[in-house]
Amino acid sequence: MEKxxxxxxxxxxxxxxxxxxxxxxxxxxxxxVLESVAPYLEKYPxxxxxxxxxxxxxxxxxIMFRVPWMDDKGEIHVNRxxxxxxxxAIGPYKEGIRFHYSVNLSIMKFLAFEQTFKNSLTTLPMGGxxxxxxxxxxGKSDAEVMRFCQSFITELFRHIGADxxxxxxxxxxxxxxxxxxxxxxxxxxxxxxxxxxGKGQAWGGSLLRPEATGxxxxxxxxxxxxxRGKSFEGQTVVVSGAxxxxxxxxxxxxxxxxxxxxxxxxxxxxxxxDGFDEEKIAYVKQLKNVIRGRIKEYVTRYPKAQYxxxxxxxxxxxxxxxxxxxxxxxxxxxxxxxxxxxxxxxTEGANMPTxxxxxxxxxxxxxxxxxxxxxxxxxxxxxxxxxxxxxxxxKWTAEEVDxxxxxxMSDIHAACVKYGTEEDGYINYVKGANIAGFIKVAGxxxxxxxx
Numbered sequence: 001m002e003k004x005x006x007x008x009x010x011x012x013x014x015x016x017x018x019x020x021x022x023x024x025x026x027x028x029x030x031x032x033v034l035e036s037v038a039p040y041l042e043k044y045p046x047x048x049x050x051x052x053x054x055x056x057x058x059x060x061x062x063i064m065f066r067v068p069w070m071d072d073k074g075e076i077h078v079n080r081x082x083x084x085x086x087x088x089a090i091g092p093y094k095e096g097i098r099f100h101y102s103v104n105l106s107i108m109k110f111l112a113f114e115q116t117f118k119n120s121l122t123t124l125p126m127g128g129x130x131x132x133x134x135x136x137x138x139g140k141s142d143a144e145v146m147r148f149c150q151s152f153i154t155e156l157f158r159h160i161g162a163d164x165x166x167x168x169x170x171x172x173x174x175x176x177x178x179x180x181x182x183x184x185x186x187x188x189x190x191x192x193x194x195x196x197x198g199k200g201q202a203w204g205g206s207l208l209r210p211e212a213t214g215x216x217x218x219x220x221x222x223x224x225x226x227x228r229g230k231s232f233e234g235q236t237v238v239v240s241g242a243x244x245x246x247x248x249x250x251x252x253x254x255x256x257x258x259x260x261x262x263x264x265x266x267x268x269x270x271x272x273x274d275g276f277d278e279e280k281i282a283y284v285k286q287l288k289n290v291i292r293g294r295i296k297e298y299v300t301r302y303p304k305a306q307y308x309x310x311x312x313x314x315x316x317x318x319x320x321x322x323x324x325x326x327x328x329x330x331x332x333x334x335x336x337x338x339x340x341x342x343x344x345x346x347t348e349g350a351n352m353p354t355x356x357x358x359x360x361x362x363x364x365x366x367x368x369x370x371x372x373x374x375x376x377x378x379x380x381x382x383x384x385x386x387x388x389x390x391x392x393x394x395k396w397t398a399e400e401v402d403x404x405x406x407x408x409m410s411d412i413h414a415a416c417v418k419y420g421t422e423e424d425g426y427i428n429y430v431k432g433a434n435i436a437g438f439i440k441v442a443g444x445x446x447x448x449x450x451x
Contacts, residue, residue, distance in 0.1 A: 005038040016057060023106035025327060029113050029352060030057050032359075032371075036434035052442045056116070059109065061085040065155045067133055069148040072141055081152050083131035083159060083167075086112035089444035091125035092163055095380050096170030098132035099177065107327070108132060111170075114351055115380070117437030118373040121412045124384035129165055131156070137172050138292075149180035157188045161195055162390070168197040168383050171326065174244065174289070175200060175210070194390025197383035206386035207398040208405065209379075214248025214349060215402075216378015216409050217322060218256060221347040223413035224368045225320075227427060228344075233257035238318040238343075240264045241325035242288050242295045245349045245376065249322050251281050262313035264325060265295040269313040272298075272305040317341035324349030332357035339365045348372035359430065366426055374412050374433040381408045412436075 013031055020026060034053065041047050063083040070076055082105065085093045095115045098107075108130050116128025133152060137145050160167060169178050175198065182196045182203075189195075199205035208215070218232070225231055235258045239250045242263045250260045259275035263284060272280070283301060287293045299307045314321065314334040321343050323329055327350065330338075335358035338346065345368040348354065352372060354362070362369040382405055389396055412433075419439075420432020 004042050005035070008038045008041070009034045012053065020106075020109075023109060025106045025110040025352070026113065028356065029110040032356065032430065033113075033117065033434045033438065036431040037438045040435055040438070047442055047446070050446055052445060055445060056087060056441065057113065059084050059086045059112065060088060061159075062105070062109075063131075063156070063159050064105070067135065067148065067152050067155070069144070069151045071144050079133050079135040079148070081131070081133045081155060082108045083156055083165070084108045084112040084129060085159075085165060086128040086130075087116040087441060087445075088127035089441050089448060090120060091127050092161075093129035093165035094119055094126035094168075094383065095129055096131070096168045097173050097177075097181070098130070098170035099135050099137055099172030100132070101134055101136045102326075103132040103134045110327075111351055114373050116441060117434060118377045119380055119384075120437040120440045121374060121415060121433060122377050122381040122384060122408055123411060124381060124408075126166075126380065126384055126387075129167075130170075131167060132170065132173075135172075137177065142176070145177060146180045149177055150184040153181045153184040154188065157185050160185075162193040162387075166195055166197060166383070166387060168380070169244075171243065174198075194387055197386040199386070204386075204390050206382060206389055206401060207396065208401040209382050209386055210244055211248040211252075212382035212401075212405055213245045213376050213379030214250070214324065215252045216381065216405055217245070217249050217324070217347055217349040217375045218252040219378065219406050219409040220370060220375040220413055221253075221320065221322070221345065222256070223410055224345060224347065224370060224427075224429075227417075228368065231257070232320070235259070235319040236261060236317070237320045237322060238262045238313050238316050239322045239324055239349075240269070240313055240329060240353075241323075241350065242284060243324075244289075245379070246322075246324035247281065247285055247288070249324050249349050250276055250284075253320075253322070254278075254281065258320065261318070262316055263295055263298070264313055267294055268296060268307060268309035268311055270295055270298050270305050270307050271313065271316055272302060274304055314338050315341065318343050320345045320347065322347050322349050323353035325353065326350055327352045328355050330354045330358045332361060334358060335361040338362075339367070344368060346370070347375045349376050351376065363426075363428065363430075368427075368429075370416070370429040371433055373437065374416055374429060375409075377412055378405055378409055381405060
């Protein structure tokens with residue numbers, strides 16, 4: 001089996017790289033899945049005959065377009081927009097739009113590919129997609145962001161719809177941006193449909209949607225910790241990021257009894273040895289969501305904290321690490337620091353924040369380690385619940401949504417354990433998540449024929 005896996009992965013990746021040169025993030029995402037599912041493919045060779053993996057890595061549709069807009073001084077700018085509709089075998093294309101200067105085709109394809117498996121894991125009927133632009137809202141006025149969003153949707157609107165493709169927010173796209181895009185979509189289509197998730201509460205949004213990714217990551221971590229007879233109670237937690245996911249992961253971990261000591265942004269990280277409390281978390285939300293400031297300003301308000309410019313928080317000793325910022329933020333050196341600092345659980349809140357070399361270090365040390373496609377699926381799961389509420393024109397209580405979110409994350413964990421438990425009892429969550437997600441999508445693709 002090992003020889004087959006090695007030859008299959010090497011041959012497949014050689015063809016993929018040749019066909020998609022320079023797309024290193026996409027290559028990384030595909031290779032991780034391949035290494036997990038290759039033994040399964042050997043056991044079920046009809047999937048090889050059906051060329052399921054060759055079909056899965058090829059997007060069903062890639063839309064790339066220009067986005068012209070005018071700033072407040074009357075200067076014209078041109079950005080590039082993307083929507084990668086990767087796979088619709090189990091439902092309409094679903095998930096986020098990212099506005100960040102780093103956005104390119106490789107990142108969009110990697111995110112859409114990951115999303116296909118993540119959505120499958122939720123058990124909800126949603127296919128995989130991702131979109132975005134190399135536009136950054138940072139430093140822009142509300143009027144400039146509105147003009148950009150309206151221009152972006154003026155092209156994208158023809159490719160999305162409640163039964164076709166349902167976008168949501170992501171990095172750089174929060175409630176403000178979703179509102180502007182939804183308004184322009186409604187204007188162009190002359191219809192009020194649940195085509196976006198992450199909407200405002202007054203116009204179709206679900207309770208707990210902003211909290212869902214961070215809360216869901218903590219619910220997943222609870223399940224992981226329980227396999228070793230542990231919980232968040234009394235544990236020191238290091239969180240990266242300071243956006244929506246990081247804020248709510250820190251908030252939920254704190255409420256579950258942990259001491260959360262770090263947050264970060266692209267400029268550096270803060271370390272608060274006293275840990276965050278409700279007041280401090282509320283200040284971070286005000287700082288990042290309303291004032292749109294930088295995390296270093298936290299130290300001015302709470303001088304016991306320290307700010308480390310240009311650094312990541314992985315050198316701070318901890319029990320649990322929750323990377324909630326962006327892709328490839330934990331490298332091998334960072335992983336070694338975490339292991340040396342006593343960390344025994346890494347739960348990803350971001351998409352692919354850990355490099356393959358770092359994952360190998362975690363798994364060799366037998367850490368509890370979960371990939372984002374499993375542990376950060378709470379956001380898209382709650383988006384799916386928002387779609388359901390929109391379809392039946394009802395609004396569920398926060399308690400109802402939270403109960404469903406908790407159940408979904410527990411079910412995802414159970415699937416990872418089922419397919420990822422090794423002979424020595426170690427739970428390989430990467431393998432478990434990849435195989436569990438793959439089986440459902442592959443089965444649907446076989447059932448629907450060569451389309």
